[in-house]
Amino acid sequence: MVWRPRAAESKAGIDVTAEILDGKALAKTIQEEIADEVAEFFQESGITPCLAAVLVGDDPASEVYVRSKRKACERTGLDSQLHRLPEDATQDDLLELIKKLNVDHNVHGILVQLPLPKQIDESRILQAVHPWKDVDAFHPENVGRIVQGRPRFLPCTPHGVQEILLRNNIEIEGQHVVIVGRSDIVGKPLAAMLMQRGPGANATVTVCHSRTKNLAEVTRMADILVVAIGVPEFIKADMVKPGAIVVDVGINRLEAENKLVGDVDFEGVSQVASHITPVPGGVGRLTVTMVIQNTFEAARLQLA
Ligand SMILES: Nc1nc(=O)c2c([nH]1)NC[C@@H]1CN(c3ccc(C(=O)N[C@@H](CCC(=O)O)C(=O)O)cc3)C=[N+]21
Numbered sequence: 177m178v179w180r181p182r183a184a185e186s187k188a189g190i191d192v193t194a195e196i197l198d199g200k201a202l203a204k205t206i207q208e209e210i211a212d213e214v215a216e217f218f219q220e221s222g223i224t225p226c227l228a229a230v231l232v233g234d235d236p237a238s239e240v241y242v243r244s245k246r247k248a249c250e251r252t253g254l255d256s257q258l259h260r261l262p263e264d265a266t267q268d269d270l271l272e273l274i275k276k277l278n279v280d281h282n283v284h285g286i287l288v289q290l291p292l293p294k295q296i297d298e299s300r301i302l303q304a305v306h307p308w309k310d311v312d313a314f315h316p317e318n319v320g321r322i323v324q325g326r327p328r329f330l331p332c333t334p335h336g337v338q339e340i341l342l343r344n345n346i347e348i349e350g351q352h353v354v355i356v357g358r359s360d361i362v363g364k365p366l367a368a369m370l371m372q373r374g375p376g377a378n379a380t381v382t383v384c385h386s387r388t389k390n391l392a393e394v395t396r397m398a399d400i401l402v403v404a405i406g407v408p409e410f411i412k413a414d415m416v417k418p419g420a421i422v423v424d425v426g427i428n429r430l431e432a433e434n435k436l437v438g439d440v441d442f443e444g445v446s447q448v449a450s451h452i453t454p455v456p457g458g459v460g461r462l463t464v465t466m467v468i469q470n471t472f473e474a475a476r477l478q479l480a
């Protein structure tokens with residue numbers, strides 16, 4: 177069955193609670209699929225794909241992400257390496273490490289965990305990663321390829337958004353997708369992907385940001401609303417069209433309550449939307465899975 181946005185029954189006075197799009201279960205399914213392919217690839221080639229993560233400093237959130245990537249590698253049969261540099265490492269220290277990883281034939285994917293300390297120029301670093309090992313798809317060459325509709329790697333979080341929609345039989349083609357947030361990591365590349373010609377795309381895309389006038393009017397037009405701004409519970413029920421599909425990319429740790437919330441007011445919005453992704457357990461789980469998929473693809477690319 178193909179889901180299309182529908183008018184919510186709430187208009188008729190009946191409370192609806194949105195169907196939850198389960199990222200945790202989907203991540204597990206996809207990781208099992210990848211594990212089978214990785215095993216088969218090893219049979220044929222004798223190669224175990226390897227992801228090298230680079231962590232500068234000791235940001236606690238980055239520690240969590242890096243650990244979840246290592247676990248995902250273990251589950252899918254990939255090798256992983258973690259390279260640590262101190263918080264006060266120089267840009268040249270980091271460039272030197274990347275150079276080594278670029279020419280290391282045992283390393284297929286390189287991921288430099290963001291954000292980097294302020295003495296390091298992020299764009300300079302992202303350009304230094306070999307485009308064939310760039311499993312984040314942050315290198316300008318890879319970004320350009322995405323915009324041109326001939327991607328080498330798909331950026332992990334946007335690919336996770338696309339995958340959670342498609343695998344739940346939510347049609348993207350022809351739908352009005354409103355993206356709130358214009359970051360280089362999520363908003364921009366997701367807009368480029370979903371506006372492309374072809375299956376799983378062909379959407380009408382609107383991108384909103386902090387300077388957008390009448391934001392709620394625009395978000396209320398969305399058939400599919402994707403939110404990636406980093407403001408806890410910013411999107412309220414009255415900003416969502418009844419029956420819309422809502423994808424929450426936000427990960428905000430509320431220190432006081434020691435809990436994780438998204439950029440969407442889940443309680444309120446789930447009374448209006450037809451489908452919604454939770455935080456945690458939504459898109460974040462898929463982000464990690466897509467890093468694994470890209471590392472496997474990188475290994476195949478480097479063999480060819
Ligand atoms: N070079 C680079 N590549 C990235 O892909 C990258 C990055 N830097 N810096 C930080 C962001 C953020 N990110 C997430 C990864 C996993 C979860 C994730 O697993 N979330 C779980 C919960 C995690 C938790 O409990 O803290 C969930 O939503 O269920 C979330 C967010 C990748 N990022």
Ligand SMILES: [Mg+2]
Binds near residue numbers: 339
């Ligand atoms: Mg895909």
